[in-house]
Amino acid sequence: MSSDIAIRCEGLSKRYRIGKTDSYRTLRDVIADAAAAPFRRLRRTVSSNGNGNLADSIEPTANSIWALNDVSFEINRGDVVGIIGRNGAGKSTLLKILSRITKPTRGHADINGRVGSLLEVGTGFHPELTGRENIYLNGAILGMHKAEIDRKFDEIVAFAEVEQFIDTPVKRYSSGMYVRLAFAVAAHMETEILLVDEVLAVGDAQFQKKCFSKMSQIRNQGKTIVLVSHNMAAVRNICNQGLHLQHGHAVLQAEINQVVDAYLAGTEEAAEGPMEVETENFVVNEVLIESSSSPILKTFAPCEIRVRFQPKIDVGDPGVYIGFLTKELHRLAGLDLKDFTSLPPLRAGQSAEIGFSLESLPFLAGSYRVEVHLKDMSRPLIERVPRYYRFDVAETPVYGGRHLDSWFGNVGLTATPIARV
Amino acid sequence: MASILEQSQPVGVSHDAEAAQVFRIEPAKGWTAVGFRELWQYRELLYFLIWRDVKVRYKQTALGAAWAIIQPLFMMIVFSLFFGRLARVPSDGIPYPVFSFCALLPWQLFAHALTESSNSLVGNQNLITKVYFPRLVIPLAAVLGGVIDFLIAFAILLLLMLYYGIVPGWAILTLPAFLLLAIATALGVGLWLSALNVQYRDVRYTINFLVQFWLFATPVAYPSSLIPEKWRVFYGLNPMAGVVEGFRWALLGKSEPPGMMLWVSVAVVVLLLLGGLYYFRRMEQEFADVV
Numbered sequence: 001m002s003s004d005i006a007i008r009c010e011g012l013s014k015r016y017r018i019g020k021t022d023s024y025r026t027l028r029d030v031i032a033d034a035a036a037a038p039f040r041r042l043r044r045t046v047s048s049n050g051n052g053n054l055a056d057s058i059e060p061t062a063n064s065i066w067a068l069n070d071v072s073f074e075i076n077r078g079d080v081v082g083i084i085g086r087n088g089a090g091k092s093t094l095l096k097i098l099s100r101i102t103k104p105t106r107g108h109a110d111i112n113g114r115v116g117s118l119l120e121v122g123t124g125f126h127p128e129l130t131g132r133e134n135i136y137l138n139g140a141i142l143g144m145h146k147a148e149i150d151r152k153f154d155e156i157v158a159f160a161e162v163e164q165f166i167d168t169p170v171k172r173y174s175s176g177m178y179v180r181l182a183f184a185v186a187a188h189m190e191t192e193i194l195l196v197d198e199v200l201a202v203g204d205a206q207f208q209k210k211c212f213s214k215m216s217q218i219r220n221q222g223k224t225i226v227l228v229s230h231n232m233a234a235v236r237n238i239c240n241q242g243l244h245l246q247h248g249h250a251v252l253q254a255e256i257n258q259v260v261d262a263y264l265a266g267t268e269e270a271a272e273g274p275m276e277v278e279t280e281n282f283v284v285n286e287v288l289i290e291s292s293s294s295p296i297l298k299t300f301a302p303c304e305i306r307v308r309f310q311p312k313i314d315v316g317d318p319g320v321y322i323g324f325l326t327k328e329l330h331r332l333a334g335l336d337l338k339d340f341t342s343l344p345p346l347r348a349g350q351s352a353e354i355g356f357s358l359e360s361l362p363f364l365a366g367s368y369r370v371e372v373h374l375k376d377m378s379r380p381l382i383e384r385v386p387r388y389y390r391f392d393v394a395e396t397p398v399y400g401g402r403h404l405d406s407w408f409g410n411v412g413l414t415a416t417p418i419a420r421v
Numbered sequence: 422m423a424s425i426l427e428q429s430q431p432v433g434v435s436h437d438a439e440a441a442q443v444f445r446i447e448p449a450k451g452w453t454a455v456g457f458r459e460l461w462q463y464r465e466l467l468y469f470l471i472w473r474d475v476k477v478r479y480k481q482t483a484l485g486a487a488w489a490i491i492q493p494l495f496m497m498i499v500f501s502l503f504f505g506r507l508a509r510v511p512s513d514g515i516p517y518p519v520f521s522f523c524a525l526l527p528w529q530l531f532a533h534a535l536t537e538s539s540n541s542l543v544g545n546q547n548l549i550t551k552v553y554f555p556r557l558v559i560p561l562a563a564v565l566g567g568v569i570d571f572l573i574a575f576a577i578l579l580l581l582m583l584y585y586g587i588v589p590g591w592a593i594l595t596l597p598a599f600l601l602l603a604i605a606t607a608l609g610v611g612l613w614l615s616a617l618n619v620q621y622r623d624v625r626y627t628i629n630f631l632v633q634f635w636l637f638a639t640p641v642a643y644p645s646s647l648i649p650e651k652w653r654v655f656y657g658l659n660p661m662a663g664v665v666e667g668f669r670w671a672l673l674g675k676s677e678p679p680g681m682m683l684w685v686s687v688a689v690v691v692l693l694l695l696g697g698l699y700y701f702r703r704m705e706q707e708f709a710d711v712v
Binding site: 016096097098100101102103104105106107108109110111112117119120123124126128129133136137140141142143145146 | 443444445446447448449463465466468469470472473476477480481547548549550551552553554706707709710
């Protein structure tokens with residue numbers, strides 16, 4: 001293996017048993033298994049002449065799933081790789097295998113360098129222990145040596161901004177302080193390869209910024225980072241390479257923007273699925289966003305957004321929440337009907353159309369998503385409609401008609417200049 | 422590559438050595454070596470886990486570490502009343518309170534270590550599913566965490582011996598060996614039970630029962646001299662019998678040295694421990710998926 005390569009996976013696969021098989025596995029089965037084991041081994045040696053995995057592949061797959069299926073890739077030293085995919089695509093499983101928490105069912109991975117993994121913020125923190133004690137405990141759990149922690153101690157405390165509370169039990173910490181301290185310990189590991197699972201989404205905006213700059217700093221030291229995140233903007237920002245996983249398969253490995261675009265295009269396909277969607281207690285027929293004055297949506301033009309749905313049950317106090325998101329699924333704005341008006345009760349199966357009229361659509365040109373929650377405040381019951389509705393705002397003259405790039409963000413401001421010279 | 426390493430690893434020669442080798446992650450292999458070398462690399466984690474358990478154990482209790490003394494002391498008083506006074510159980514010519522307290526110390530160490538280690542993997546599942554380290558560290562820390570309590574209670578035993586005017590002979594030098602045997606017994610059984618507990622939570626419910634049963638099978642409240650001579654070798658199949666008699670012999674001096682019985686105990690412990698280590702190592706490859 002060349003020394004430029006930090007991680008190489010070949011045919012990495014992981015099967016999880018699901019369903020009832022586990023709970024029905026009794027001690028009796030185990031004893032029977034143990035008795036049969038020598039014979040099974042014999043059979044395996046016989047069959048492995050042709051195909052070593054024969055024993056695996058002939059097993060029934062009805063109650064097992066392949067969380068990872070034949071994933072092969074290489075990661076070069078110094079690369080920062082974002083692993084992207086929907087929930088259940090196998091991202092976390094991949095990180096768990098690479099950090100040696102669980103074994104692959106097939107295939108192998110070669111790791112060249114010391115690995116540090118941060119799959120959860122604050123693993124092993126004990127609430128009764130003080131901040132100082134937890135730094136040492138957590139550091140030891142993450143594989144740091146005491147001398148290493150001693151050396152980094154002040155830096156960790158400063159980074160976490162908990163100097164005054166360092167000898168207070170962490171159960172008295174605010175959740176923000178707790179998370180900051182936990183991230184600070186992990187961020188100061190001296191490893192060549194860092195595996196990070198969706199932990200950047202913690203803390204306040206200020207601290208997130210700090211985390212990002214810490215990650216950039218780690219990257220600039222020439223270390224290899226493998227990162228799982230749903231935050232596409234952050235991934236584009238930090239990573240140079242991307243790996244797209246889908247149903248346990250590696251679909252694409254390429255430059256990060258290319259991979260993120262492909263992934264988002266994939267979710268758009270999903271977003272344009274059947275118009276009618278069901279939740280547990282509602283059927284959503286249609287979500288419409290349209291302009292009364294023109295066939296396309298324009299910034300600052302009036303428009304209407306309407307949700308047509310029927311409850312499957314009698315609803316005492318119906319409510320609707322509508323969220324406006326970027327295509328990276330960042331929430332831009334939200335409207336809740338109950339802040340404006342209340343609705344009469346709805347009977348099961350009765351059709352209703354609820355929505356808002358906007359005097360001026362504030363979004364700049366681009367593709368956006370609508371998220372809908374339907375509620376019955378009398379129970380109370382809140383159900384998120386399990387899909388995003390897409391709408392596009394056309395590129396039209398705003399701010400004097402120039403082309404607006406990403407520096408202008410997503411929201412248009414109705415502004416008049418103040419110029420006193 | 423060399424320059425990167427120098428930059429990112431300003432200290433710690435050992436890191437460079439670790440980094441130089443490529444590590445291969447492969448499917449579970451069945452039986453594997455115990456991996457003492459890796460265990461040694463993680464000795465600081467072992468230390469910190471023991472330290473955590475000791476530190477947290479008596480947090481927010483009014484009496485604190487006094488509990489380490491109170492538990493065996495009250496057991497001793499109860500035993501002295503019921504077995505010593507009422508039932509007139511013989512005690513090999515040793516005052517009954519010392520006789521039973523001397524046995525209760527290794528017994529409590531063992532019982533505590535067994536219970537803690539059996540539940541240790543399940544209790545630390547948040548660690549097991551989120552971080553890699555040799556899993557053996559967890560039951561090992563659970564077993565060793567009780568030694569501090571033992572040492573505290575041991576001071577009381579010395580006072581008690583002083584009160585009754587018992588002066589130990591040279592045999593006291595063998596005491597660490599018996600202590601080790603008690604720890605090894607607890608670890609041997611604890612390894613089996615902790616690994617089983619990951620899959621079958623039934624284990625949790627059997628432990629209390631097992632410990633109580635084991636207490637009566639061990640000469641804590643009575644001397645092993647009650648057992649007929651010809652059966653005593655078989656009595657050694659319970660390693661704690663060897664440990665308890667060893668403690669009495671080493672500290673109180675009056676009982677006979679535990680001869681053949683002790684060697685049977687040692688043999689049983691070695692088997693339990695080796696079996697436990699290999700069974701644990703085999704099962705640990707699935708811990709994170711099953712727990």
